Amino acid sequence: DAKTTQPTSMDCAEGRAANLPCNHSTISGNEYVYWYRQIHSQGPQYIIHGLKNNETNEMASLIITEDRKSSTLILPHATLRDTAVYYCIVRQRGGADGLTFGKGTHLIIQP
């Protein structure tokens, strides 16, 4: 699976949109971009994933650049409960292997 690069930490004001970037310049054509988050002392929570089109669900939006070398996770109206470590993971389509977690981005929502 391709490697990803994320900022170590980010701050965002409550009520604002939180935009979390991820670089995956070596991504191949059959690899998805997945986002998970881990709130302190809990198991990771699946957020969203995409291949090349932008995706939106009830939690977030995922914007993938046309060349697929980077993506942005958008939390449209951040709340204090969104404070967590966010992991961007690239994963092969049809892959059934375990996930490789990097260090992720520690997002802190400020009141």
Added chain:
Amino acid sequence: GAVVSQHPSWVICKSGTSVKIECRSLDFQATTMFWYRQFPKQSLMLMATSNEGSKATYEQGVEKDKFLINHASLTLSTLTVTSAHPEDSSFYICSATRLAGKETQYFGPGTRLLVL
């Protein structure tokens, strides 16, 4: 949908004893379950992959005789930490994938193990 539970949520045991952790997929059948370990201030590390009815596959550096995994049904996998020592104290997390759409993993809430 896609709820995964773990039991117990935390456990304290004496050094030398064995501890069993259960992972269940509550509303779906899971072909594959995974076990991860997370030490304080570190990221999750994959320990092993478990497929129903077959032997688990362990990652390099994980002792299969120490961390026994059983995946007896499509909704239950167990991890037994045998002869636990203080260095085994960690946060153990399982995940599961559905029969279809197997790329997405759904995680349990984790089990915190403290070995005294």
